[in-house]
Amino acid sequence: MAVRLFSRASSCCAALILSGCVAPAPALPPDTTSENAASHAKLEDFSPADAAMSCSEIAAEGVSIESKMQADTGKVEANRTRNQIAGYFAALYLVPIVATEANSQEKKDIAKLYERRDVLIKLSVVKSCPMPVKPAS
């Protein structure tokens, strides 16, 4: 009875801890470009350094952000098999949880890169520059 209780408790703990392994998609920025937007972005909304950026500088930073995102995502995905195996055993025995790799730094970096890209997208709209992201599909 006690063993079964411990097993269930450890499974619950493992599931709760491992649920932190998923990084949610970053939140969307406020709408400033649609016809029904409450307000539209202006150049004064940006920092002086951002407002001074040219279209080519925006595009170059967009490419840099894309490659950094791919590198960070690659690091997270590289640990997937290890995390799944550790997660499987953690559901049986609590100890292997230490074997998981959360990639917390990469996930924080990705969230920051999305934030910066949102600024560049908004800046591109205000300056009538091409979008600093991959074309639509």
Next chain:
Amino acid sequence: MKSKSFLVVPLLAILAGCGSYSTSSVKPATGAATGVAAKTTKSATDVMLTEGDITDRPYTVLGDIAVTVRKVTIFDADPTKEKVGEALKEKAASMGADAVVLARYGTVGIGFSSWGVMDGNGRAVVFQGK
């Protein structure tokens, strides 16, 4: 008997082949003054998806979409950006949207209810003056 089920259960799990399933939700877009009523449902293949914004066609916002794609068993392939993108398109299509702008993705990981979970967000929009 016990040894048979020991083999059969994982085999069934592998052969189940359900792959993945998705759940979705919609909320009003932050910064949009008024919501726009949904139009008739359309095909997901007709919906445009972009990680950027659309500047060459005026649009109004239908709402912000959030989707979660989960794999069914530990043996299925992990959810990918492509699968999340498809789920965003399907949800947008069901709302009568023409496009999903500002699409973004979480990273794949072990979730509370699945061995492989990936989130996606996007803004469903409908073009004006079609």
